[in-house]
Amino acid sequence: MNLKELSDILGLSQTTVSRALNGYPEVSEATRRRVAEAARAHNYHPNTQAKRLATGRAMAIGHVIPISTQHEIVNPVFADFIAGAGEIYSRSGYDMVLTIVPDDEEEAAYRAFHSKRNIDGVIIHGPKLKDNRLKLLDSLGLPYVVHGRSSGILDPYSWVDVNxxxxxxxxxxxxxxxxxxxxxxxxxxxxxxxxxxxxxxxxxxxxxxxxxxxxxxxxxxxxxxxxxxxxxxxxxxxxxxxxxxxxxxxxxxxxxxxxxxxxxxxxxxxxxxxxxxxxxxxxxxxxxxxxxxxxxxSVREAGRLCARTLLNRIKEPDLPPETTLLEAVLVVGHSTGPAPFR
CATH class of the missing domain: 3.40.50.2300 (Response regulator)
Structure with a gap:
């Protein structure tokens, strides 16, 4: 099944089908759903190499994972975040590039992404106070979204965080x-x-x-x-x-x-x-x-939101920074009760 055959089945132009599959805003939600359902039913998968040639993009998102004896990125929440983000990448025809480096080589990894041009953007994990990675990525011109925020950074940037x-x-x-x-x-x-x-x-x-x-x-x-x-x-x-x-x-x-x-x-x-x-x-x-x-x-939902935000920024580079603040829900379980008498 190729794009022309899928377009013929749907009675739509190849351009419309391609834009629907890539989430372009000018295509209606109803059309996007119809195209996505037909693509799944007929086991259609876009040709990634052709897509790269047509768009001039790498069709990949970068994640730099530092190795450290004490770093929150080792926390298992990372796996659920990646599951959520990967779901959005897959639907949009993007691959994921993971680079694992020692802490002191993290900056070099972002510079390598930029020089190789093998990714279209990155998601920043585990932001610290006054995180210098944001300034670096701004200077490189790499689109990015932060999972979390960085207190002390005054310039606007895109982020998804829980309150x-x-x-x-x-x-x-x-x-x-x-x-x-x-x-x-x-x-x-x-x-x-x-x-x-x-x-x-x-x-x-x-x-x-x-x-x-x-x-x-x-x-x-x-x-x-x-x-x-x-x-x-x-x-x-x-x-x-x-x-x-x-x-x-x-x-x-x-x-x-x-x-x-x-x-x-x-x-x-x-x-x-x-x-x-x-x-x-x-x-x-x-x-x-x-x-x-x-x-x-849900950290998995945060992964989805970060991925969607980044892909939007890649498609429309002139968009102003987008921020999303999620509110946690308090759920009562069996682990709490009145203070004991002392």
């Missing part, structure tokens, strides 16, 4: 409303923008309720099950342990739960646990009945 500060302010307020006062935070690496914003939201909720933020109940590090276990163990050994803990990942919450149960305590009764849930496809928070009370936002 981390608001999510953690609401989560902390929920625990305060249950009567908790000694609330712990097991956070991500706080040079990462998302973790910085989550701590700000946590602290804001505590200040608004005139509740002291205890330094001995704050921990930051890689978001792993082991991190959650170690941090929770340390806090449980304090003279005044927390009655509730807020974690930045489901893995961290699982580690905290293990530490709680190792001490013969019960999660939700003796100590409440509230977490951030990225709705990972392979790591469910209990399905219809959540195990953990959680601020929930």
């Amino acid at each position: 981390n500060a608001r999510a953690f302010e609401r989560a902390t307020t929920f625990l305060l409303d249950l009567g908790h006062r000694d609330i712990a935070l097991i956070n991500g690496i706080e040079t990462m923008d998302f973790a910085y914003r989550r701590r700000k939201g946590f602290e804001r909720a505590m200040v608004l309720r005139n509740t002291p933020v205890r330094d001995d109940l704050i921990y930051s590090g890689e978001m792993t099950e082991g991190q959650g276990y170690a941090a929770m163990n340390r806090m449980l050994a304090l003279p005044v342990p927390p009655s509730a803990v807020l974690t930045s990942s489901l893995l961290g919450a699982m580690g905290a739960r293990r530490a709680i149960e190792d001490k013969g305590l019960q999660m939700g009764r003796d100590i409440s646990v509230l977490t951030f849930d990225d709705e990972l496809g392979y790591l469910s928070n209990g399905g219809d009945e959540p195990i953990f009370t959680a601020a929930r936002s």
Whole structure:
């Protein structure tokens, strides 16, 4: 099946069918759906090489993955993000180029993308505070979208982010409303923008309720099950342990739960646990009945949104920067309850 044959079946011009498959805005949504359904039914796949020649594009999106002993990109949420983004790339005829490099060679990887011209744009992962990658990509003229934001960058840029500060302010307020006062935070690496914003939201909720933020109940590090276990163990050994803990990942919450149960305590009764849930496809928070009370936002949907935004910018380079702020939903599970009497 080639483009002409598919066009004949649909009774449309080859130009219209091609534009429909490539998501051009001048083609109606109804036509796009009709063409997409016919392409699937007849197992039609565009010739990528021909598409590259016709558009002058590489028809590929770049992702640079740094290797580090301590970096949030190793967190398993990356796999779900790529699944969401890859879904959009596939529908639009784009390939994905992954480059894995040591941290100190990340800049060189972006420069290589630019010089080789083997990609049309990139998605930035794990933005840090005042992230210098944005300035570099602006200077290279490479279209990009940031998954997250970078505090301290004043020039406008395209991003898709969850409202981390608001999510953690609401989560902390929920625990305060249950009567908790000694609330712990097991956070991500706080040079990462998302973790910085989550701590700000946590602290804001505590200040608004005139509740002291205890330094001995704050921990930051890689978001792993082991991190959650170690941090929770340390806090449980304090003279005044927390009655509730807020974690930045489901893995961290699982580690905290293990530490709680190792001490013969019960999660939700003796100590409440509230977490951030990225709705990972392979790591469910209990399905219809959540195990953990959680601020929930789908990282897979964030991947789809980042991909769509970037492809739009590649098609229309003069578009102003586009930003999307997602709100997390607070889902109540079995891991939280009223503060125990002390």
